[in-house]
Amino acid sequence: MKQRTLFSILCFVLISFGAASVSAQTCTKDKGTFRSNSNYDVNRRLILSSLPSNVTAQEGLYYNGSIGQEPNRVYAVGMCIPGSTSEDCSDCIKKASDEFLKNCPNQTEAYSWPGDPTLCYVRYSNTSFSGSADLDPRSLLTNTEDINSNLTEFTTIWEGLMARMTGTVSTAKSTPSSSDNHYTADSAALTPIRNIYALMQCTPDLSSRDCKNCLRQSANDYQSCCGQRQGGVVMRPSCFLRWDLYTYSNAFDDITVASPPPEPLVTVP
Known part of the structure:
Protein backbone atom coordinates (compact mmCIF):
# COMPACT_ATOMS: atom_id res chain seq x y z
CA MET A 1 0.00 0.00 0.00
CA ALA A 133 -13.13 1.16 5.27
CA ASP A 134 -10.07 3.39 5.42
CA LEU A 135 -7.22 2.13 7.61
CA ASP A 136 -4.70 4.81 6.62
CA PRO A 137 -3.40 7.24 7.60
CA ARG A 138 -3.08 5.98 11.17
CA SER A 139 -2.11 7.85 14.34
CA LEU A 140 -0.82 5.94 17.38
CA LEU A 141 -0.29 7.65 20.74
CA THR A 142 0.99 6.05 23.90
CA ASN A 143 1.59 6.74 27.57
CA THR A 144 5.28 7.04 28.47
CA GLU A 145 4.93 4.90 31.61
CA ASP A 146 5.38 1.12 31.57
CA ILE A 147 3.14 -1.50 33.16
CA ASN A 148 4.54 -2.08 36.64
CA SER A 149 2.77 -5.36 37.37
CA ASN A 150 3.01 -8.89 35.95
CA LEU A 151 3.15 -8.18 32.19
CA THR A 152 2.10 -11.69 31.17
CA GLU A 153 -1.00 -11.57 33.35
CA PHE A 154 -1.79 -8.05 32.21
CA THR A 155 -1.49 -9.02 28.53
CA THR A 156 -3.90 -11.93 29.00
CA ILE A 157 -6.53 -9.66 30.59
CA TRP A 158 -5.97 -6.90 28.02
CA GLU A 159 -6.23 -9.21 25.03
CA GLY A 160 -9.40 -10.77 26.45
CA LEU A 161 -10.98 -7.35 26.85
CA MET A 162 -9.99 -6.30 23.32
CA ALA A 163 -11.41 -9.49 21.80
CA ARG A 164 -14.68 -9.20 23.70
CA MET A 165 -15.17 -5.55 22.79
CA THR A 166 -14.27 -6.03 19.14
CA GLY A 167 -16.97 -8.67 18.87
CA THR A 168 -19.50 -6.42 20.60
CA VAL A 169 -18.79 -3.38 18.41
CA SER A 170 -18.68 -5.17 15.07
CA THR A 171 -21.92 -7.10 15.59
CA ALA A 172 -23.95 -4.01 16.52
CA LYS A 173 -26.82 -3.19 14.20
CA SER A 174 -25.34 -1.47 11.17
CA THR A 175 -27.54 1.61 10.82
CA PRO A 176 -26.19 5.15 11.22
CA SER A 177 -29.34 6.15 13.12
CA SER A 178 -28.66 3.70 15.97
CA SER A 179 -27.35 5.50 19.06
CA ASP A 180 -25.04 2.65 20.06
CA ASN A 181 -24.03 1.48 16.61
CA HIS A 182 -20.42 0.35 16.32
CA TYR A 183 -19.55 1.73 19.77
CA THR A 184 -18.73 0.23 23.14
CA ALA A 185 -17.00 1.21 26.38
CA ASP A 186 -16.00 -1.55 28.77
CA SER A 187 -13.55 -2.45 31.51
CA ALA A 188 -11.73 -5.35 33.07
CA ALA A 189 -10.35 -5.75 36.60
CA LEU A 190 -6.60 -6.08 37.05
CA THR A 191 -6.62 -6.02 40.84
CA PRO A 192 -9.28 -5.24 43.47
CA ILE A 193 -8.39 -1.54 43.11
CA ARG A 194 -7.18 -1.16 39.52
CA ASN A 195 -9.00 -1.60 36.21
CA ILE A 196 -8.44 -1.36 32.47
CA TYR A 197 -10.89 1.02 30.77
CA ALA A 198 -11.30 0.76 27.00
CA LEU A 199 -13.39 2.45 24.33
CA MET A 200 -13.93 1.41 20.71
CA GLN A 201 -15.88 2.97 17.87
CA CYS A 202 -16.21 2.56 14.13
CA THR A 203 -18.01 4.93 11.82
CA PRO A 204 -21.59 3.61 11.46
CA ASP A 205 -21.37 3.38 7.67
CA LEU A 206 -18.96 0.42 7.92
CA SER A 207 -20.04 -3.18 7.58
CA SER A 208 -19.59 -5.42 10.63
CA ARG A 209 -16.72 -7.19 8.87
CA ASP A 210 -14.89 -3.96 8.03
CA CYS A 211 -15.42 -2.62 11.54
CA LYS A 212 -13.99 -5.76 13.12
CA ASN A 213 -11.00 -5.72 10.77
CA CYS A 214 -10.26 -2.06 11.51
CA LEU A 215 -10.34 -2.53 15.28
CA ARG A 216 -8.40 -5.80 15.21
CA GLN A 217 -5.69 -4.11 13.18
CA SER A 218 -5.55 -1.25 15.67
CA ALA A 219 -5.30 -3.60 18.66
CA ASN A 220 -2.58 -5.62 16.91
CA ASP A 221 -0.65 -2.49 15.97
CA TYR A 222 -0.71 -1.24 19.53
CA GLN A 223 0.24 -4.56 21.04
CA SER A 224 3.13 -5.00 18.57
CA CYS A 225 4.74 -1.67 19.36
CA CYS A 226 3.64 -0.64 22.82
CA GLY A 227 2.13 -3.55 24.71
CA GLN A 228 4.11 -2.72 27.85
CA ARG A 229 2.75 0.83 28.16
CA GLN A 230 0.08 1.97 30.64
CA GLY A 231 -2.34 3.37 28.06
CA GLY A 232 -2.72 4.37 24.46
CA VAL A 233 -4.79 5.41 21.47
CA VAL A 234 -4.98 4.20 17.88
CA MET A 235 -6.89 6.41 15.45
CA ARG A 236 -7.82 5.67 11.87
CA PRO A 237 -10.21 7.40 9.46
CA SER A 238 -12.76 4.62 10.06
CA CYS A 239 -12.23 3.52 13.67
CA PHE A 240 -10.96 4.53 17.09
CA LEU A 241 -9.45 2.58 20.00
CA ARG A 242 -8.36 3.90 23.38
CA TRP A 243 -7.57 2.18 26.65
CA ASP A 244 -6.21 3.42 29.95
CA LEU A 245 -6.03 2.69 33.67
CA TYR A 246 -8.52 5.43 34.57
CA THR A 247 -11.82 6.71 33.18
CA TYR A 248 -12.00 9.37 30.45
CA SER A 249 -14.32 11.03 27.90
CA ASN A 250 -17.32 10.60 30.25
CA ALA A 251 -17.71 7.13 28.77
CA PHE A 252 -17.71 4.95 31.89
CA ASP A 253 -20.37 6.39 34.19
CA ASP A 254 -22.60 3.33 33.80
CA ILE A 255 -19.85 0.70 33.61
CA THR A 256 -19.71 -1.94 36.35
CA VAL A 257 -16.34 -3.63 36.66
CA ALA A 258 -16.36 -7.34 37.39
CA SER A 259 -14.30 -8.47 40.36
CA PRO A 260 -10.92 -9.99 39.52
CA PRO A 261 -10.54 -13.74 39.96
CA PRO A 262 -9.60 -14.77 43.50
CA GLU A 263 -6.02 -15.56 44.29
CA PRO A 264 -5.31 -19.29 44.33
CA LEU A 265 -5.23 -20.88 47.77
CA VAL A 266 -1.83 -21.92 48.98
CA THR A 267 -1.51 -24.97 51.18
CA VAL A 268 0.78 -24.34 54.13
CA PRO A 269 2.57 -27.49 55.26
Whole structure:
Protein backbone atom coordinates (compact mmCIF):
# COMPACT_ATOMS: atom_id res chain seq x y z
CA MET A 1 0.00 0.00 0.00
CA LYS A 2 1.32 3.39 -0.98
CA GLN A 3 2.56 5.28 2.04
CA ARG A 4 0.83 8.61 2.51
CA THR A 5 2.63 11.83 3.27
CA LEU A 6 1.12 13.13 6.46
CA PHE A 7 0.97 16.30 8.43
CA SER A 8 -0.13 15.25 11.90
CA ILE A 9 -0.89 17.34 14.93
CA LEU A 10 -0.57 15.02 17.92
CA CYS A 11 -1.10 15.75 21.57
CA PHE A 12 -1.41 13.14 24.31
CA VAL A 13 -1.46 14.61 27.83
CA LEU A 14 -1.86 12.25 30.76
CA ILE A 15 -2.32 13.61 34.29
CA SER A 16 -1.86 11.21 37.17
CA PHE A 17 -5.01 12.22 39.08
CA GLY A 18 -7.30 11.10 36.27
CA ALA A 19 -7.89 14.00 33.89
CA ALA A 20 -6.83 13.48 30.32
CA SER A 21 -6.94 15.16 26.94
CA VAL A 22 -6.41 13.35 23.67
CA SER A 23 -6.36 15.14 20.36
CA ALA A 24 -5.08 14.16 16.97
CA GLN A 25 -5.63 15.62 13.54
CA THR A 26 -4.30 14.09 10.37
CA CYS A 27 -4.23 16.17 7.21
CA THR A 28 -3.48 14.04 4.14
CA LYS A 29 -1.32 15.67 1.49
CA ASP A 30 -1.40 13.04 -1.24
CA LYS A 31 -5.15 13.65 -1.72
CA GLY A 32 -4.40 17.09 -3.10
CA THR A 33 -4.43 20.69 -2.02
CA PHE A 34 -6.48 23.80 -2.79
CA ARG A 35 -5.82 27.51 -3.11
CA SER A 36 -6.76 29.95 -0.38
CA ASN A 37 -10.13 31.66 -1.02
CA SER A 38 -10.95 29.19 -3.80
CA ASN A 39 -14.45 27.72 -4.17
CA TYR A 40 -13.30 24.61 -2.32
CA ASP A 41 -11.92 26.73 0.51
CA VAL A 42 -15.23 28.61 0.83
CA ASN A 43 -17.25 25.37 0.76
CA ARG A 44 -15.01 23.76 3.38
CA ARG A 45 -15.45 26.70 5.74
CA LEU A 46 -19.21 26.67 5.24
CA ILE A 47 -19.73 22.98 5.93
CA LEU A 48 -17.35 22.91 8.91
CA SER A 49 -19.02 25.95 10.46
CA SER A 50 -22.43 24.26 10.24
CA LEU A 51 -21.25 20.86 11.43
CA PRO A 52 -21.68 21.41 15.22
CA SER A 53 -25.35 22.35 14.84
CA ASN A 54 -26.02 19.63 12.27
CA VAL A 55 -24.54 16.92 14.52
CA THR A 56 -26.35 18.08 17.64
CA ALA A 57 -29.59 18.29 15.66
CA GLN A 58 -29.11 14.56 15.12
CA GLU A 59 -28.64 14.17 18.91
CA GLY A 60 -24.95 13.48 18.35
CA LEU A 61 -25.58 10.64 15.94
CA TYR A 62 -23.68 10.21 12.70
CA TYR A 63 -24.22 13.18 10.37
CA ASN A 64 -23.21 12.91 6.72
CA GLY A 65 -23.48 15.92 4.40
CA SER A 66 -21.92 17.76 1.49
CA ILE A 67 -21.92 21.23 -0.05
CA GLY A 68 -21.03 22.68 -3.44
CA GLN A 69 -20.69 21.31 -6.95
CA GLU A 70 -17.94 19.15 -8.44
CA PRO A 71 -14.99 19.56 -8.55
CA ASN A 72 -15.27 21.86 -5.51
CA ARG A 73 -17.76 19.78 -3.56
CA VAL A 74 -16.85 19.10 0.09
CA TYR A 75 -18.07 16.00 1.93
CA ALA A 76 -18.09 16.02 5.73
CA VAL A 77 -19.23 13.80 8.59
CA GLY A 78 -19.42 14.22 12.33
CA MET A 79 -20.63 12.32 15.40
CA CYS A 80 -20.23 12.10 19.17
CA ILE A 81 -20.16 9.05 21.41
CA PRO A 82 -23.48 7.96 22.94
CA GLY A 83 -24.30 9.74 26.19
CA SER A 84 -22.65 13.04 25.24
CA THR A 85 -24.55 16.16 26.20
CA SER A 86 -25.56 18.50 23.39
CA GLU A 87 -23.22 21.17 24.74
CA ASP A 88 -20.20 18.86 25.04
CA CYS A 89 -20.88 17.37 21.62
CA SER A 90 -21.19 20.77 19.96
CA ASP A 91 -18.01 22.01 21.66
CA CYS A 92 -16.07 18.92 20.57
CA ILE A 93 -17.20 19.17 16.93
CA LYS A 94 -16.49 22.90 16.85
CA LYS A 95 -13.03 22.40 18.30
CA ALA A 96 -12.14 19.86 15.62
CA SER A 97 -13.60 22.02 12.84
CA ASP A 98 -11.76 25.14 13.99
CA GLU A 99 -8.47 23.26 14.26
CA PHE A 100 -8.86 21.97 10.71
CA LEU A 101 -8.92 25.56 9.45
CA LYS A 102 -5.78 26.31 11.44
CA ASN A 103 -3.75 23.12 11.05
CA CYS A 104 -4.83 21.89 7.62
CA PRO A 105 -4.72 25.20 5.69
CA ASN A 106 -4.91 23.74 2.17
CA GLN A 107 -5.33 19.96 2.41
CA THR A 108 -8.46 18.60 0.69
CA GLU A 109 -8.89 15.76 3.20
CA ALA A 110 -8.47 15.39 6.97
CA TYR A 111 -9.93 13.57 9.96
CA SER A 112 -9.91 14.07 13.73
CA TRP A 113 -10.95 12.24 16.93
CA PRO A 114 -10.88 14.94 19.66
CA GLY A 115 -11.25 13.56 23.18
CA ASP A 116 -12.25 16.62 25.16
CA PRO A 117 -14.79 17.39 26.61
CA THR A 118 -16.17 14.15 25.13
CA LEU A 119 -15.06 11.95 22.26
CA CYS A 120 -16.23 13.02 18.82
CA TYR A 121 -15.26 12.45 15.20
CA VAL A 122 -14.98 14.83 12.24
CA ARG A 123 -13.81 14.15 8.71
CA TYR A 124 -13.98 16.03 5.43
CA SER A 125 -12.84 15.26 1.88
CA ASN A 126 -13.21 16.28 -1.74
CA THR A 127 -14.53 12.78 -2.56
CA SER A 128 -17.30 10.72 -0.98
CA PHE A 129 -15.99 8.18 1.54
CA SER A 130 -19.29 6.78 2.81
CA GLY A 131 -18.98 3.04 3.41
CA SER A 132 -15.23 3.08 2.75
CA ALA A 133 -13.13 1.16 5.27
CA ASP A 134 -10.07 3.39 5.42
CA LEU A 135 -7.22 2.13 7.61
CA ASP A 136 -4.70 4.81 6.62
CA PRO A 137 -3.40 7.24 7.60
CA ARG A 138 -3.08 5.98 11.17
CA SER A 139 -2.11 7.85 14.34
CA LEU A 140 -0.82 5.94 17.38
CA LEU A 141 -0.29 7.65 20.74
CA THR A 142 0.99 6.05 23.90
CA ASN A 143 1.59 6.74 27.57
CA THR A 144 5.28 7.04 28.47
CA GLU A 145 4.93 4.90 31.61
CA ASP A 146 5.38 1.12 31.57
CA ILE A 147 3.14 -1.50 33.16
CA ASN A 148 4.54 -2.08 36.64
CA SER A 149 2.77 -5.36 37.37
CA ASN A 150 3.01 -8.89 35.95
CA LEU A 151 3.15 -8.18 32.19
CA THR A 152 2.10 -11.69 31.17
CA GLU A 153 -1.00 -11.57 33.35
CA PHE A 154 -1.79 -8.05 32.21
CA THR A 155 -1.49 -9.02 28.53
CA THR A 156 -3.90 -11.93 29.00
CA ILE A 157 -6.53 -9.66 30.59
CA TRP A 158 -5.97 -6.90 28.02
CA GLU A 159 -6.23 -9.21 25.03
CA GLY A 160 -9.40 -10.77 26.45
CA LEU A 161 -10.98 -7.35 26.85
CA MET A 162 -9.99 -6.30 23.32
CA ALA A 163 -11.41 -9.49 21.80
CA ARG A 164 -14.68 -9.20 23.70
CA MET A 165 -15.17 -5.55 22.79
CA THR A 166 -14.27 -6.03 19.14
CA GLY A 167 -16.97 -8.67 18.87
CA THR A 168 -19.50 -6.42 20.60
CA VAL A 169 -18.79 -3.38 18.41
CA SER A 170 -18.68 -5.17 15.07
CA THR A 171 -21.92 -7.10 15.59
CA ALA A 172 -23.95 -4.01 16.52
CA LYS A 173 -26.82 -3.19 14.20
CA SER A 174 -25.34 -1.47 11.17
CA THR A 175 -27.54 1.61 10.82
CA PRO A 176 -26.19 5.15 11.22
CA SER A 177 -29.34 6.15 13.12
CA SER A 178 -28.66 3.70 15.97
CA SER A 179 -27.35 5.50 19.06
CA ASP A 180 -25.04 2.65 20.06
CA ASN A 181 -24.03 1.48 16.61
CA HIS A 182 -20.42 0.35 16.32
CA TYR A 183 -19.55 1.73 19.77
CA THR A 184 -18.73 0.23 23.14
CA ALA A 185 -17.00 1.21 26.38
CA ASP A 186 -16.00 -1.55 28.77
CA SER A 187 -13.55 -2.45 31.51
CA ALA A 188 -11.73 -5.35 33.07
CA ALA A 189 -10.35 -5.75 36.60
CA LEU A 190 -6.60 -6.08 37.05
CA THR A 191 -6.62 -6.02 40.84
CA PRO A 192 -9.28 -5.24 43.47
CA ILE A 193 -8.39 -1.54 43.11
CA ARG A 194 -7.18 -1.16 39.52
CA ASN A 195 -9.00 -1.60 36.21
CA ILE A 196 -8.44 -1.36 32.47
CA TYR A 197 -10.89 1.02 30.77
CA ALA A 198 -11.30 0.76 27.00
CA LEU A 199 -13.39 2.45 24.33
CA MET A 200 -13.93 1.41 20.71
CA GLN A 201 -15.88 2.97 17.87
CA CYS A 202 -16.21 2.56 14.13
CA THR A 203 -18.01 4.93 11.82
CA PRO A 204 -21.59 3.61 11.46
CA ASP A 205 -21.37 3.38 7.67
CA LEU A 206 -18.96 0.42 7.92
CA SER A 207 -20.04 -3.18 7.58
CA SER A 208 -19.59 -5.42 10.63
CA ARG A 209 -16.72 -7.19 8.87
CA ASP A 210 -14.89 -3.96 8.03
CA CYS A 211 -15.42 -2.62 11.54
CA LYS A 212 -13.99 -5.76 13.12
CA ASN A 213 -11.00 -5.72 10.77
CA CYS A 214 -10.26 -2.06 11.51
CA LEU A 215 -10.34 -2.53 15.28
CA ARG A 216 -8.40 -5.80 15.21
CA GLN A 217 -5.69 -4.11 13.18
CA SER A 218 -5.55 -1.25 15.67
CA ALA A 219 -5.30 -3.60 18.66
CA ASN A 220 -2.58 -5.62 16.91
CA ASP A 221 -0.65 -2.49 15.97
CA TYR A 222 -0.71 -1.24 19.53
CA GLN A 223 0.24 -4.56 21.04
CA SER A 224 3.13 -5.00 18.57
CA CYS A 225 4.74 -1.67 19.36
CA CYS A 226 3.64 -0.64 22.82
CA GLY A 227 2.13 -3.55 24.71
CA GLN A 228 4.11 -2.72 27.85
CA ARG A 229 2.75 0.83 28.16
CA GLN A 230 0.08 1.97 30.64
CA GLY A 231 -2.34 3.37 28.06
CA GLY A 232 -2.72 4.37 24.46
CA VAL A 233 -4.79 5.41 21.47
CA VAL A 234 -4.98 4.20 17.88
CA MET A 235 -6.89 6.41 15.45
CA ARG A 236 -7.82 5.67 11.87
CA PRO A 237 -10.21 7.40 9.46
CA SER A 238 -12.76 4.62 10.06
CA CYS A 239 -12.23 3.52 13.67
CA PHE A 240 -10.96 4.53 17.09
CA LEU A 241 -9.45 2.58 20.00
CA ARG A 242 -8.36 3.90 23.38
CA TRP A 243 -7.57 2.18 26.65
CA ASP A 244 -6.21 3.42 29.95
CA LEU A 245 -6.03 2.69 33.67
CA TYR A 246 -8.52 5.43 34.57
CA THR A 247 -11.82 6.71 33.18
CA TYR A 248 -12.00 9.37 30.45
CA SER A 249 -14.32 11.03 27.90
CA ASN A 250 -17.32 10.60 30.25
CA ALA A 251 -17.71 7.13 28.77
CA PHE A 252 -17.71 4.95 31.89
CA ASP A 253 -20.37 6.39 34.19
CA ASP A 254 -22.60 3.33 33.80
CA ILE A 255 -19.85 0.70 33.61
CA THR A 256 -19.71 -1.94 36.35
CA VAL A 257 -16.34 -3.63 36.66
CA ALA A 258 -16.36 -7.34 37.39
CA SER A 259 -14.30 -8.47 40.36
CA PRO A 260 -10.92 -9.99 39.52
CA PRO A 261 -10.54 -13.74 39.96
CA PRO A 262 -9.60 -14.77 43.50
CA GLU A 263 -6.02 -15.56 44.29
CA PRO A 264 -5.31 -19.29 44.33
CA LEU A 265 -5.23 -20.88 47.77
CA VAL A 266 -1.83 -21.92 48.98
CA THR A 267 -1.51 -24.97 51.18
CA VAL A 268 0.78 -24.34 54.13
CA PRO A 269 2.57 -27.49 55.26
